[in-house]
Structures are given as C-alpha cells and as structure tokens.
Amino acid sequence: MLAPWLIGLVVLTAGPMAVSLFLSFTDYDLLSDPEWVGTANYERMLTDPRLATSAVTTLIFVIVSVPLKLAIALAVALAVKRGARAMGAYRAAYYLPSLLGASVAVAILWRFVFGADGIVNALLEPLGIATRSWISDPSTALGTLIALSVWQFGAPMVIFLAGLLQIPEELGEAAALDGAGRVRSFFAVTLPLLTPIVFFNLVLEVINSFQTFTPAFIVSGGTGAPADRTLLYSLYLYIEAFTKFRMGYASAMAWLLLLVIAAITALMFLGARKWVHYGDEETK
C-alpha cells in the first residue's frame, strides 16, 4: 500500500534533494555534464546584486502580506461566525479570491485593476489622488502583489472559522456572565484558545508566501520589472534556471531558500512556546 508513496519519496523527493545539493556545487547548463566548482555558486550569491534585491523584495512581501492577510482573515472569520443563513453566502464570497487567486487569469485581471486606465485609478481620481500605473511604477509595483496576496485571505479565514467553531459557546457565555464585554472576552477567552490555529496559519502562509511565483511572473512579463521591484525569489530562480540555464547557481539559490524557510519555521516553532496555548496546558 505504501509502495507508490515510497517510490515517490525516493525518486521524486529524496533523490532530487541530494542531486540538487550536489548540483549547487557545480556548473550545470543541462546539456553538458555538471562540472564541480566547489563553493563558487555560494560565493557568487554573496556578491550578486540581483539576488540581494530579490531577497529583500521577497522579505518585504512576506513581512507585509502575511500579517495583514491573517489579521483580515481573523476579523472576517469572527464576523461571519455568528448569525444566520446568509453567512454561507458571505463565506463563499470571501473565499472566491483564494480559489482563483493563483491563476494566470487573475494575474492578468490584476494588471487591469492596477493599470493606468484601471479600476483603482477610476476610484481615486475623483478623490484627487494622483493616478498612475501602479503596476509599472517602481514604488508601488510590489504593493500590487501584496494586495493580490492579501485579497486571498479566504483560505486562512476558513481555517480560522473551523477553529472558532470548535470553541464551546459556553465559554463566551461564561465570560459574558462575568461581565466581560465583547472585546475583553475576545482577548481573554477566544484569542488564547485560537492561538494554535493562528500558529498553523502563520506557518502555512509564511512558507507559501516565500514561494509566490505566478503573479510576479505575469504582472512583470517574466522579468521582475519595473526595476526588479517584483523580482520575487522564485521568479529570479526561474530566470537563472530556465532562461539563463545556470542550473548550478539556481540549485544553490534553492538550497538557500530551503535553509531560510527551515530557519524561520524553526524560529516560529521556538517562539510559539511563548504564545501558543494548547488545550491540555494550564492557562493563566
């Protein structure tokens, strides 16, 4: 029963991981055999200005979009949790962008929404805000990608909802009887109980955000334009691997990404001890 998974693990995961680590120490263009170059790829990464740009861009993208997305997801989940039949419709409406979000069609749509003649400008013009092509202005291009990511808050929202529905109603009632208002009851009762879900969403979103590719590719035409401001790490890796055929260098980049994600995930797990409360533990 386990055979397909085991074959997949060896042939498509473990094997490629080892090979990719090996390739990161070589010069490899796919056509000729890999040539051992020691740590040259890693040394080059230290001095590659485009790599630095894409790393900073990606970090900004992750640091801004993930908390924003999760905060909105939680707020909306709280709002649609209570109440009647219409909530199903709201949930569906808020979930819709998550469903389509990663597609090429939506990335194309985004070019129109934030383009020079797009909806955003049409809304802002009457307010007297200077219009521009948000997509091709270097100071706002990354912002449009962040907006696209935050727009897809429906997926974490649904997970928050599941968590909220598992919290017994009696706890809120007890808090209300003790005289706690809505806000106090949220911070004292609901939020602590929800911390495992917050943590789960945080880990998931951070890992996914680091790997965002399609919107950056479509919005910039595959180049990271304007001025490399949308050159997310995955896009730069793709450019190095499949347009410049520097497969060795791209492998080294992939391993740097893996190490960064692993380190950040480990830090999140360590930090979680301070603020994540699991049910079986005493709460203060």
Added chain:
Amino acid sequence: MTATAPTRDVTPAVHRSGGRRRRAAILRNVLLTAGALVIIYPVLWLVVASFTPENAIFSNPLAMPTELVWDNYAEGWNGTGRPFGVYVINSLIVCGGAVIGNILTCSMAAYAFARLTFPLKKVAFAVMLATIMLPAQVLLIPQFSLFRTLGWVDSYLPLIVPKFLAVDAFFIFLMVQFLRGIPLQIDEAARIDGCGPIATYWRVLLPLMSPALVTTAIFTFIWTYDDFFGQLIYVSSPSKFTVSLGLRAFLDSTGASAYGALLAMSVVAIVPALVIFILFQRRLVAGLTTSGIKG
C-alpha cells in the same frame, strides 16, 4: 470529519436588549455585504468588461455598459491561432490524470499510515509531514533533468505521473486524519468476513472515505488547473498548451492591443474553476475547515 457545527447565534441576551441586538445585526450585515462586494468586485468587473465593446472598457471603468456584446469572445476564441477550447481540453486532461492519481495513491498511503503496522512507521510519517513544508524549488532542477532524460519533457507525464506516486503529502495527511475518525471495529468486522488488508481498503474503507476523497479531488483539480509554473517549464508545444499557458501566450502576442479579447479569454479560463466552486462550495469550505487542523 464532522460537518461544520450549526452557527446559530446563541449569545445570551443578558446584556443587550432586543433592539440593540437587532441594530447590531443589521450593521454587521451591511458591513459584511459591503466587504463582500469590494472583494468580488474585480471578478465582477472582469465578467462585465469582457462583454463590453473594447473601446468602451476603459472610457469609464466603473460604469455599467450600455450594451453587452459577444465580440470579445469571438475575437479571443481564436486569438492565439487555435481555438481556446483546445487549451481547456488539455487542462482537463492534465487535471483528470492528477485527480485520479491523487485519490488512488494518497488514499493507499493514508491507509498504510492509519491502519497498518510496518517498521519505521513513525519515522516515515514524520518524513511525510516534513515533505509538506519542503519548498518545491529544491526539487525542481533534478526533477526536470530526470524527466528530460526519460524523454517526458513536452508531454503531460511530468505533471501527472508524480500524482500517481503520492507526492502531494498534504492530501495523505488529510486522509489519515479522516481515517482516524473511522472506528477500528469496521476493519475488524471486515477481517472476520474474510477481507485481507487490500480488500478492507478497497471495498470497505475507500467508500467510507468519500468525503475526504471529494475534498482531495476538488482541491487537486483547482490547484492543477490554476498551476502555471509546472506547465510553464514542462510543456512547450503550443498544441499542448493548457489554459494557463494559452492565456499567457495570448498576453504575450496581443496583450498590448486586444484588451477585450484578453479579458474574455480570462473569463473562459476561470469558468471551470468557478463551476466546481459553485457545485461544491458547501463541501469545499466544510472540507477545509475540518481537515487536520489539530495536527
């Protein structure tokens, strides 16, 4: 996996009079409706704009059009030199293969993890969970090189065969969680009735797992359909292009001029995912909310 709990408002009325409560409910509904409109507005705009004469799309992007026309669709359908339907069919082929692969092999692996005993089971399970978090970029180049050696590049095999090797560990985990909710007595009864492990899996547990299988099928379909990266690197002949690639080809060839047609084909591109969403909306959200959060 239980269905979502009833969400009726049971907040005690101790602190609020009926009037205040009703006003709060109305306010919340107004805000939620406004929010929902803002969220789906871009998609609505896309659909309306695709039926608007091209010269009118940008003259006033916020106005409702005075007439709806099919011109954009007529122009866009053959905009890349072949009917857009070819890309839709190609995408459906890839998605169909991926769905079958995931349902079959992920459920097999899940059965093994949830029900069978074998050496190093705990280690294997931990490895399986770790692969969920592994960034795909690390495997990208060796996999590409492997599929190239096998002569599979520019076919759908690199997109489908991995699904038959249960590489989407997320779904294995989802099914393991689901199987843990099915009483062991059922396996026991099957064994007494003479079922071996394979018959127990195939004839008894698989039918019982259908909610988890449906969730897996829906997400596999949508994620494969929306995927761009894998299709971009593995498929190169225009006749084999999927929807993602066809749309990108359209954007590259005519993007600067044929806005209307591009928007129309974007609508065509999202229709299959939308149909799945509308058909399975309830199940999708319920399936996600109940899957393996307590991990």
